[in-house]
Amino acid sequence: MSLPIVTATRYVLPLREGGSLPGVVEGNDLGTYVLKFHGAGQGPKALVAEIVVGELFRRLGLRVPELKLCELDPAIGKSEPDEEIQELLVRSAGLNLAVDFLPGSFGFDGSSGVPDQQTQARILWLDAFVANVDRSWRNPNLLVWHKDLWLIDHGAALYFHHSWMSAERFTGLAYDENDHIFGRAAEAVPAIDAGLAAEITPELLTEVLALIPDEWIEAGDRERYFGHLTARLADRSAWLPGGAR
Template identity: 60%
Template structure:
């Protein structure tokens, strides 16, 4: 189960993300990035964060520790930003905290090199959970102590937004053409050989059990939180076996300005000091 802490001070909002997460301090003296149930994406985003975060950590990927965070909206009374005040008021109770990595910087593929094995593990994992938000436009990777850390998994497990077709989602392919690590020659087959056998029904059941019941209740078509967890387990278990066969890396999209223009010409990112 997730460790549970209580938020004691709201420090500042993080305006990079659409859900307006905030940096908060907690009663364990830790500092967290807090994601709120009252944000526009709702509690399903937090469900995805927990399942992917806990699963990724169990597979050996670097993902910050997660915690359930109790929030009393009163801590936001002194916040001058009306938008933040409204978010805090609508998020009383249990929210999600991610361990804050002090001094971390956003991943820049032109300044930091990732080996083929590590790139393959990240791409394979993102294919497994169908992460549509790890692109060269928005990497959702941090560099901390010279290591790459994975963050922000709210845009995953998209089958939970259309439950009638959830089980068919297991066969959905994954286009990694725009993935931020596509240019590093990811060894996806090697990652599958190492990681897929670890994704067992038992492991997935344990990971899904970490999602608090209150984020799963009242879902149309399900009579219990466990029934909802069960579908997540079934889809992920089915995807793990063969998803590496359905990952494609083609030409990068040019729909938006690139942060890494050289990649569009097929250039490899230059080597950088690690």
């Protein structure tokens, strides 16, 4: 199994909300996507985190915009008048990550699309599991689309891979639920912990990790991700929101 592949046919506009400067593009399948570039500041590891976390969350019942791989011709960048964007497009020639664009969506501010406590607890547990530090009220990375809540922007998760901290250290890495947008649901997390952990089987992790393109990782990295995640899953006492410390 692999992610679908599209080819970018037109660069539409930059999205300047984030530091990585993603852009909106049109694809040869007539779709519109938010394109995240392997040549951006965090490099392909941010795209790896997007795939692993996004696809894991999707398989566990949360809404994440569809992810595809996207081929980018450097010629598209040469016609871009903004020098910074042109440089990024040229530097990112080849395979990038395309996130389905949700037209008319808006950022979650707590006034609409609020999920029930069970869903909030599920999101909080999963963010703690993958060490996602980017789901605060300051930057919730949640969209409301057709009255449903959608989770986006997971490139800051799995930050152990930037220096490949040991699996043992990652296992014991605490998570501060007080900064999480759904931190108030921490009291409901212990009740769902065992059931949610049981859903993350070795087979599921293997399936999700297989979606990472070979171009974005080194030999043996899939096994390293698997080892880190299974170790963190096996010993949840240090990071479980609402659990005993």
